[in-house]
Every structure is written in C-alpha cells, then in structure tokens.
Amino acid sequence: MTDQTEAHQEVDQEVHQIDAVGLVCPLPILRLKKRIQNLPSGTQVEFLADDPSGRRDLQLLCELTGHRIEWIREEDAGVLRYRIRLS
Numbered sequence: 851m852t853d854q855t856e857a858h859q860e861v862d863q864e865v866h867q868i869d870a871v872g873l874v875c876p877l878p879i880l881r882l883k884k885r886i887q888n889l890p891s892g893t894q895v896e897f898l899a900d901d902p903s904g905r906r907d908l909q910l911l912c913e914l915t916g917h918r919i920e921w922i923r924e925e926d927a928g929v930l931r932y933r934i935r936l937s
Contacts, residue, residue, distance in 0.1 A: 865896055866893060866895045870882065872900065874901050875907060879908065879911055882908070890936070892935065894920075895934045896932065896934075897931070897934055900929045912934070917937050918935045919932055919933070
C-alpha cells in the first residue's frame with residue numbers, strides 16, 4: 851500500500867473524540883473506558899485531557915489493553931490531545 855493510499859484511508863476513517871478536560875483522576879480514564887467499550891478494533895480516538903496524571907494513567911491503560919497511543923500534542927492551557935488506536 852502506498853503512503854498516499856494510507857493517508858487517504860486515515861482521512862476517510864471517522865475519529866471519535868472524547869473530551870475529559872476539567873475532569874480529575876480517575877474520571878478522565880473512566881470516561882475514556884466507558885466511551886470506547888463498544889468500539890471496534892482499529893478505531894481511532896482523540897482523547898483530550900488536562901489532568902496532570904492523565905498521561906501516566908493513559909499509558910497504563912494502553913499497556914493493559916493493547917491500545918496504542920499514536921501521538922500526543924499539547925494544546926492551549928495545558929490540554930493534551932492524544933490519538934489512540936484501539937486494539
């Protein structure tokens with residue numbers, strides 16, 4: 851598959867967004883777990899959080915479940931945007 855084909859498929863695939871900004875531990879991860887529980891493998895999710903322990907909690911969740919963090923971007927006001935691919 852070519853890079854252009856892969857990029858085109860990624861653009862066509864729906865990305866689910868889960869906003870946990872303003873929530874504190876353990877609520878961001880609980881919200882994420884609840885919203886992804888019925889989504890199929892391979893689904894892409896953007897998860898927004900500003901909880902200081904959120905990165906560590908998300909990494910632990912991904913280690914336990916096999917989900918993969920594809921990238922992390924810092925937004926304004928300390929918000930982190932994570933792109934996750936579900937296993």
